Amino acid sequence: MNLSKQIKNYRTRVNFSQEDLAEKLYVSRQTISNWENAKSYPDIHNLLLMSVIFNVSLDDLVKGDLEMMKNEIQNLQLNKWTNSMILFMLSGVISIGPMMSWVGMQGLILSFALITVSLFSAHKVERIKKKHNLKTYKQILAFQEGRQLTDDKINYSRKKDMLIQVIFVLASALITGTFTWLSLAYFNV
Incomplete structure:
Protein backbone atom coordinates (compact mmCIF):
# COMPACT_ATOMS: atom_id res chain seq x y z
CA MET A 1 0.00 0.00 0.00
CA SER A 57 2.25 6.56 14.48
CA LEU A 58 4.14 8.23 11.69
CA ASP A 59 5.63 4.83 10.95
CA ASP A 60 2.16 3.33 10.44
CA LEU A 61 1.12 6.22 8.23
CA VAL A 62 4.06 5.86 5.85
CA LYS A 63 4.93 2.19 6.40
CA GLY A 64 3.38 1.08 3.13
CA ASP A 65 5.56 3.53 1.21
CA LEU A 66 8.67 2.37 3.07
CA GLU A 67 7.94 -1.23 2.12
CA MET A 68 7.34 -0.20 -1.50
CA MET A 69 10.62 1.74 -1.52
CA LYS A 70 12.53 -1.25 -0.12
CA ASN A 71 11.01 -3.52 -2.77
CA GLU A 72 11.77 -0.98 -5.49
CA ILE A 73 15.41 -0.79 -4.36
CA GLN A 74 15.66 -4.60 -4.35
CA ASN A 75 14.03 -4.65 -7.78
CA LEU A 76 16.61 -2.17 -9.11
CA GLN A 77 19.40 -4.30 -7.61
CA LEU A 78 17.95 -7.43 -9.24
CA ASN A 79 17.80 -5.68 -12.62
CA LYS A 80 21.32 -4.24 -12.23
CA TRP A 81 22.90 -7.61 -11.42
CA THR A 82 20.89 -9.42 -14.12
CA ASN A 83 22.00 -6.92 -16.77
CA SER A 84 25.58 -7.16 -15.52
CA MET A 85 25.46 -10.95 -15.70
CA ILE A 86 24.21 -10.93 -19.30
CA LEU A 87 26.58 -8.18 -20.46
CA PHE A 88 29.73 -9.74 -19.01
CA MET A 89 28.81 -13.26 -20.13
CA LEU A 90 28.26 -12.14 -23.72
CA SER A 91 31.41 -9.96 -23.63
CA GLY A 92 33.45 -12.84 -22.26
CA VAL A 93 32.17 -15.35 -24.79
CA ILE A 94 32.48 -13.02 -27.77
CA SER A 95 36.01 -11.95 -26.74
CA ILE A 96 37.37 -15.51 -26.90
CA GLY A 97 37.98 -15.42 -30.68
CA PRO A 98 39.59 -11.97 -30.87
CA MET A 99 41.74 -12.56 -27.79
CA MET A 100 43.03 -15.91 -29.08
CA SER A 101 43.64 -14.40 -32.51
CA TRP A 102 45.46 -11.28 -31.33
CA VAL A 103 47.20 -12.41 -28.14
CA GLY A 104 47.12 -16.18 -28.26
CA MET A 105 46.18 -18.44 -25.38
CA GLN A 106 47.07 -15.73 -22.85
CA GLY A 107 44.19 -13.67 -24.27
CA LEU A 108 41.79 -16.15 -22.72
CA ILE A 109 42.63 -14.66 -19.32
CA LEU A 110 40.62 -11.53 -20.19
CA SER A 111 37.74 -13.62 -21.54
CA PHE A 112 37.65 -15.74 -18.40
CA ALA A 113 37.87 -12.62 -16.23
CA LEU A 114 34.75 -11.25 -17.95
CA ILE A 115 32.98 -14.57 -17.48
CA THR A 116 34.03 -14.58 -13.80
CA VAL A 117 32.43 -11.14 -13.32
CA SER A 118 29.30 -12.59 -14.95
CA LEU A 119 29.31 -15.49 -12.48
CA PHE A 120 29.70 -13.06 -9.57
CA SER A 121 26.68 -11.12 -10.89
CA ALA A 122 24.73 -14.37 -11.16
CA HIS A 123 25.61 -15.09 -7.52
CA LYS A 124 24.23 -11.66 -6.52
CA VAL A 125 20.99 -12.37 -8.43
CA GLU A 126 20.64 -15.69 -6.61
CA ARG A 127 21.17 -14.01 -3.22
CA ILE A 128 18.37 -11.53 -3.94
CA LYS A 129 16.11 -14.38 -5.08
CA LYS A 130 16.90 -16.37 -1.93
CA LYS A 131 16.36 -13.35 0.35
CA HIS A 132 12.84 -12.87 -1.04
CA ASN A 133 12.13 -16.60 -1.42
CA LEU A 134 11.75 -16.29 -5.19
CA LYS A 135 11.80 -19.72 -6.77
CA THR A 136 9.70 -19.40 -9.90
CA TYR A 137 9.70 -16.99 -12.80
CA LYS A 138 6.15 -15.96 -11.91
CA GLN A 139 7.36 -15.07 -8.42
CA ILE A 140 10.21 -13.02 -9.84
CA LEU A 141 7.85 -11.16 -12.17
CA ALA A 142 5.36 -10.60 -9.34
CA PHE A 143 8.21 -9.28 -7.15
CA GLN A 144 9.29 -6.88 -9.89
CA GLU A 145 5.70 -5.65 -10.22
CA GLY A 146 5.26 -5.35 -6.45
CA ARG A 147 2.64 -8.12 -6.27
CA GLN A 148 2.34 -11.25 -4.13
CA LEU A 149 1.31 -14.66 -5.47
CA THR A 150 -1.04 -17.00 -3.63
CA ASP A 151 0.20 -20.46 -2.58
CA ASP A 152 -1.87 -22.33 -5.18
CA LYS A 153 -0.46 -20.13 -7.96
CA ILE A 154 3.06 -20.72 -6.63
CA ASN A 155 2.64 -24.53 -6.58
CA TYR A 156 1.21 -24.54 -10.10
CA SER A 157 3.95 -22.29 -11.46
CA ARG A 158 6.72 -24.45 -9.91
CA LYS A 159 5.69 -27.37 -12.10
CA LYS A 160 5.69 -25.23 -15.24
CA ASP A 161 8.92 -23.52 -14.26
CA MET A 162 10.89 -26.77 -14.17
CA LEU A 163 10.31 -27.13 -17.90
CA ILE A 164 11.02 -23.44 -18.47
CA GLN A 165 14.29 -23.74 -16.51
CA VAL A 166 15.44 -26.70 -18.59
CA ILE A 167 14.60 -24.84 -21.80
CA PHE A 168 16.31 -21.68 -20.48
CA VAL A 169 19.52 -23.55 -19.60
CA LEU A 170 19.59 -25.33 -22.96
CA ALA A 171 18.89 -22.08 -24.83
CA SER A 172 21.60 -20.28 -22.84
CA ALA A 173 24.11 -23.03 -23.62
CA LEU A 174 23.15 -22.95 -27.30
CA ILE A 175 23.44 -19.16 -27.50
CA THR A 176 26.75 -19.14 -25.60
CA GLY A 177 28.14 -21.93 -27.79
CA THR A 178 26.98 -20.19 -30.96
CA PHE A 179 28.58 -16.88 -29.98
CA THR A 180 31.81 -18.67 -29.03
CA TRP A 181 31.86 -20.58 -32.32
CA LEU A 182 31.12 -17.41 -34.33
CA SER A 183 33.83 -15.53 -32.48
CA LEU A 184 36.38 -18.28 -33.13
CA ALA A 185 35.31 -18.74 -36.76
CA TYR A 186 35.37 -15.02 -37.55
CA PHE A 187 38.92 -14.65 -36.25
CA ASN A 188 40.06 -17.94 -37.84
CA VAL A 189 41.20 -19.47 -34.58
Missing part, protein backbone atom coordinates in the same frame (compact mmCIF):
# COMPACT_ATOMS: atom_id res chain seq x y z
CA ASN A 2 1.36 3.45 -0.77
CA LEU A 3 1.08 6.74 1.08
CA SER A 4 -1.79 8.09 -1.04
CA LYS A 5 -3.91 5.03 -0.18
CA GLN A 6 -2.87 5.24 3.46
CA ILE A 7 -4.04 8.86 3.71
CA LYS A 8 -7.38 8.03 2.11
CA ASN A 9 -7.87 4.94 4.32
CA TYR A 10 -7.16 6.81 7.54
CA ARG A 11 -9.24 9.81 6.44
CA THR A 12 -12.29 7.63 5.74
CA ARG A 13 -11.69 5.64 8.94
CA VAL A 14 -12.17 8.82 11.01
CA ASN A 15 -15.13 9.85 8.79
CA PHE A 16 -13.47 13.01 7.46
CA SER A 17 -14.22 14.44 4.06
CA GLN A 18 -11.34 15.91 2.09
CA GLU A 19 -12.59 19.34 3.14
CA ASP A 20 -12.56 18.34 6.82
CA LEU A 21 -9.00 17.10 6.66
CA ALA A 22 -7.91 20.12 4.62
CA GLU A 23 -9.36 22.44 7.26
CA LYS A 24 -7.51 20.64 10.06
CA LEU A 25 -4.22 20.81 8.16
CA TYR A 26 -4.69 24.38 6.87
CA VAL A 27 -4.37 23.28 3.24
CA SER A 28 -6.84 23.26 0.35
CA ARG A 29 -9.17 20.39 -0.48
CA GLN A 30 -7.34 20.14 -3.81
CA THR A 31 -4.09 19.50 -1.92
CA ILE A 32 -5.69 16.55 -0.10
CA SER A 33 -7.01 15.26 -3.43
CA ASN A 34 -3.54 15.54 -4.95
CA TRP A 35 -2.06 13.59 -2.02
CA GLU A 36 -4.68 10.86 -2.33
CA ASN A 37 -4.14 10.58 -6.08
CA ALA A 38 -0.33 10.53 -5.70
CA LYS A 39 0.06 13.74 -7.72
CA SER A 40 2.01 15.27 -4.86
CA TYR A 41 3.12 14.29 -1.38
CA PRO A 42 2.74 15.96 2.00
CA ASP A 43 5.74 17.49 3.73
CA ILE A 44 6.96 16.16 7.07
CA HIS A 45 4.98 18.76 9.02
CA ASN A 46 1.70 17.63 7.44
CA LEU A 47 2.63 13.97 7.90
CA LEU A 48 3.17 14.59 11.61
CA LEU A 49 -0.15 16.44 11.89
CA MET A 50 -1.98 13.63 10.08
CA SER A 51 -0.46 11.04 12.38
CA VAL A 52 -1.87 13.01 15.34
CA ILE A 53 -5.27 13.55 13.68
CA PHE A 54 -5.57 9.88 12.67
CA ASN A 55 -4.14 8.74 16.03
CA VAL A 56 -1.50 6.53 14.39
Whole structure:
Protein backbone atom coordinates (compact mmCIF):
# COMPACT_ATOMS: atom_id res chain seq x y z
CA MET A 1 0.00 0.00 0.00
CA ASN A 2 1.36 3.45 -0.77
CA LEU A 3 1.08 6.74 1.08
CA SER A 4 -1.79 8.09 -1.04
CA LYS A 5 -3.91 5.03 -0.18
CA GLN A 6 -2.87 5.24 3.46
CA ILE A 7 -4.04 8.86 3.71
CA LYS A 8 -7.38 8.03 2.11
CA ASN A 9 -7.87 4.94 4.32
CA TYR A 10 -7.16 6.81 7.54
CA ARG A 11 -9.24 9.81 6.44
CA THR A 12 -12.29 7.63 5.74
CA ARG A 13 -11.69 5.64 8.94
CA VAL A 14 -12.17 8.82 11.01
CA ASN A 15 -15.13 9.85 8.79
CA PHE A 16 -13.47 13.01 7.46
CA SER A 17 -14.22 14.44 4.06
CA GLN A 18 -11.34 15.91 2.09
CA GLU A 19 -12.59 19.34 3.14
CA ASP A 20 -12.56 18.34 6.82
CA LEU A 21 -9.00 17.10 6.66
CA ALA A 22 -7.91 20.12 4.62
CA GLU A 23 -9.36 22.44 7.26
CA LYS A 24 -7.51 20.64 10.06
CA LEU A 25 -4.22 20.81 8.16
CA TYR A 26 -4.69 24.38 6.87
CA VAL A 27 -4.37 23.28 3.24
CA SER A 28 -6.84 23.26 0.35
CA ARG A 29 -9.17 20.39 -0.48
CA GLN A 30 -7.34 20.14 -3.81
CA THR A 31 -4.09 19.50 -1.92
CA ILE A 32 -5.69 16.55 -0.10
CA SER A 33 -7.01 15.26 -3.43
CA ASN A 34 -3.54 15.54 -4.95
CA TRP A 35 -2.06 13.59 -2.02
CA GLU A 36 -4.68 10.86 -2.33
CA ASN A 37 -4.14 10.58 -6.08
CA ALA A 38 -0.33 10.53 -5.70
CA LYS A 39 0.06 13.74 -7.72
CA SER A 40 2.01 15.27 -4.86
CA TYR A 41 3.12 14.29 -1.38
CA PRO A 42 2.74 15.96 2.00
CA ASP A 43 5.74 17.49 3.73
CA ILE A 44 6.96 16.16 7.07
CA HIS A 45 4.98 18.76 9.02
CA ASN A 46 1.70 17.63 7.44
CA LEU A 47 2.63 13.97 7.90
CA LEU A 48 3.17 14.59 11.61
CA LEU A 49 -0.15 16.44 11.89
CA MET A 50 -1.98 13.63 10.08
CA SER A 51 -0.46 11.04 12.38
CA VAL A 52 -1.87 13.01 15.34
CA ILE A 53 -5.27 13.55 13.68
CA PHE A 54 -5.57 9.88 12.67
CA ASN A 55 -4.14 8.74 16.03
CA VAL A 56 -1.50 6.53 14.39
CA SER A 57 2.25 6.56 14.48
CA LEU A 58 4.14 8.23 11.69
CA ASP A 59 5.63 4.83 10.95
CA ASP A 60 2.16 3.33 10.44
CA LEU A 61 1.12 6.22 8.23
CA VAL A 62 4.06 5.86 5.85
CA LYS A 63 4.93 2.19 6.40
CA GLY A 64 3.38 1.08 3.13
CA ASP A 65 5.56 3.53 1.21
CA LEU A 66 8.67 2.37 3.07
CA GLU A 67 7.94 -1.23 2.12
CA MET A 68 7.34 -0.20 -1.50
CA MET A 69 10.62 1.74 -1.52
CA LYS A 70 12.53 -1.25 -0.12
CA ASN A 71 11.01 -3.52 -2.77
CA GLU A 72 11.77 -0.98 -5.49
CA ILE A 73 15.41 -0.79 -4.36
CA GLN A 74 15.66 -4.60 -4.35
CA ASN A 75 14.03 -4.65 -7.78
CA LEU A 76 16.61 -2.17 -9.11
CA GLN A 77 19.40 -4.30 -7.61
CA LEU A 78 17.95 -7.43 -9.24
CA ASN A 79 17.80 -5.68 -12.62
CA LYS A 80 21.32 -4.24 -12.23
CA TRP A 81 22.90 -7.61 -11.42
CA THR A 82 20.89 -9.42 -14.12
CA ASN A 83 22.00 -6.92 -16.77
CA SER A 84 25.58 -7.16 -15.52
CA MET A 85 25.46 -10.95 -15.70
CA ILE A 86 24.21 -10.93 -19.30
CA LEU A 87 26.58 -8.18 -20.46
CA PHE A 88 29.73 -9.74 -19.01
CA MET A 89 28.81 -13.26 -20.13
CA LEU A 90 28.26 -12.14 -23.72
CA SER A 91 31.41 -9.96 -23.63
CA GLY A 92 33.45 -12.84 -22.26
CA VAL A 93 32.17 -15.35 -24.79
CA ILE A 94 32.48 -13.02 -27.77
CA SER A 95 36.01 -11.95 -26.74
CA ILE A 96 37.37 -15.51 -26.90
CA GLY A 97 37.98 -15.42 -30.68
CA PRO A 98 39.59 -11.97 -30.87
CA MET A 99 41.74 -12.56 -27.79
CA MET A 100 43.03 -15.91 -29.08
CA SER A 101 43.64 -14.40 -32.51
CA TRP A 102 45.46 -11.28 -31.33
CA VAL A 103 47.20 -12.41 -28.14
CA GLY A 104 47.12 -16.18 -28.26
CA MET A 105 46.18 -18.44 -25.38
CA GLN A 106 47.07 -15.73 -22.85
CA GLY A 107 44.19 -13.67 -24.27
CA LEU A 108 41.79 -16.15 -22.72
CA ILE A 109 42.63 -14.66 -19.32
CA LEU A 110 40.62 -11.53 -20.19
CA SER A 111 37.74 -13.62 -21.54
CA PHE A 112 37.65 -15.74 -18.40
CA ALA A 113 37.87 -12.62 -16.23
CA LEU A 114 34.75 -11.25 -17.95
CA ILE A 115 32.98 -14.57 -17.48
CA THR A 116 34.03 -14.58 -13.80
CA VAL A 117 32.43 -11.14 -13.32
CA SER A 118 29.30 -12.59 -14.95
CA LEU A 119 29.31 -15.49 -12.48
CA PHE A 120 29.70 -13.06 -9.57
CA SER A 121 26.68 -11.12 -10.89
CA ALA A 122 24.73 -14.37 -11.16
CA HIS A 123 25.61 -15.09 -7.52
CA LYS A 124 24.23 -11.66 -6.52
CA VAL A 125 20.99 -12.37 -8.43
CA GLU A 126 20.64 -15.69 -6.61
CA ARG A 127 21.17 -14.01 -3.22
CA ILE A 128 18.37 -11.53 -3.94
CA LYS A 129 16.11 -14.38 -5.08
CA LYS A 130 16.90 -16.37 -1.93
CA LYS A 131 16.36 -13.35 0.35
CA HIS A 132 12.84 -12.87 -1.04
CA ASN A 133 12.13 -16.60 -1.42
CA LEU A 134 11.75 -16.29 -5.19
CA LYS A 135 11.80 -19.72 -6.77
CA THR A 136 9.70 -19.40 -9.90
CA TYR A 137 9.70 -16.99 -12.80
CA LYS A 138 6.15 -15.96 -11.91
CA GLN A 139 7.36 -15.07 -8.42
CA ILE A 140 10.21 -13.02 -9.84
CA LEU A 141 7.85 -11.16 -12.17
CA ALA A 142 5.36 -10.60 -9.34
CA PHE A 143 8.21 -9.28 -7.15
CA GLN A 144 9.29 -6.88 -9.89
CA GLU A 145 5.70 -5.65 -10.22
CA GLY A 146 5.26 -5.35 -6.45
CA ARG A 147 2.64 -8.12 -6.27
CA GLN A 148 2.34 -11.25 -4.13
CA LEU A 149 1.31 -14.66 -5.47
CA THR A 150 -1.04 -17.00 -3.63
CA ASP A 151 0.20 -20.46 -2.58
CA ASP A 152 -1.87 -22.33 -5.18
CA LYS A 153 -0.46 -20.13 -7.96
CA ILE A 154 3.06 -20.72 -6.63
CA ASN A 155 2.64 -24.53 -6.58
CA TYR A 156 1.21 -24.54 -10.10
CA SER A 157 3.95 -22.29 -11.46
CA ARG A 158 6.72 -24.45 -9.91
CA LYS A 159 5.69 -27.37 -12.10
CA LYS A 160 5.69 -25.23 -15.24
CA ASP A 161 8.92 -23.52 -14.26
CA MET A 162 10.89 -26.77 -14.17
CA LEU A 163 10.31 -27.13 -17.90
CA ILE A 164 11.02 -23.44 -18.47
CA GLN A 165 14.29 -23.74 -16.51
CA VAL A 166 15.44 -26.70 -18.59
CA ILE A 167 14.60 -24.84 -21.80
CA PHE A 168 16.31 -21.68 -20.48
CA VAL A 169 19.52 -23.55 -19.60
CA LEU A 170 19.59 -25.33 -22.96
CA ALA A 171 18.89 -22.08 -24.83
CA SER A 172 21.60 -20.28 -22.84
CA ALA A 173 24.11 -23.03 -23.62
CA LEU A 174 23.15 -22.95 -27.30
CA ILE A 175 23.44 -19.16 -27.50
CA THR A 176 26.75 -19.14 -25.60
CA GLY A 177 28.14 -21.93 -27.79
CA THR A 178 26.98 -20.19 -30.96
CA PHE A 179 28.58 -16.88 -29.98
CA THR A 180 31.81 -18.67 -29.03
CA TRP A 181 31.86 -20.58 -32.32
CA LEU A 182 31.12 -17.41 -34.33
CA SER A 183 33.83 -15.53 -32.48
CA LEU A 184 36.38 -18.28 -33.13
CA ALA A 185 35.31 -18.74 -36.76
CA TYR A 186 35.37 -15.02 -37.55
CA PHE A 187 38.92 -14.65 -36.25
CA ASN A 188 40.06 -17.94 -37.84
CA VAL A 189 41.20 -19.47 -34.58
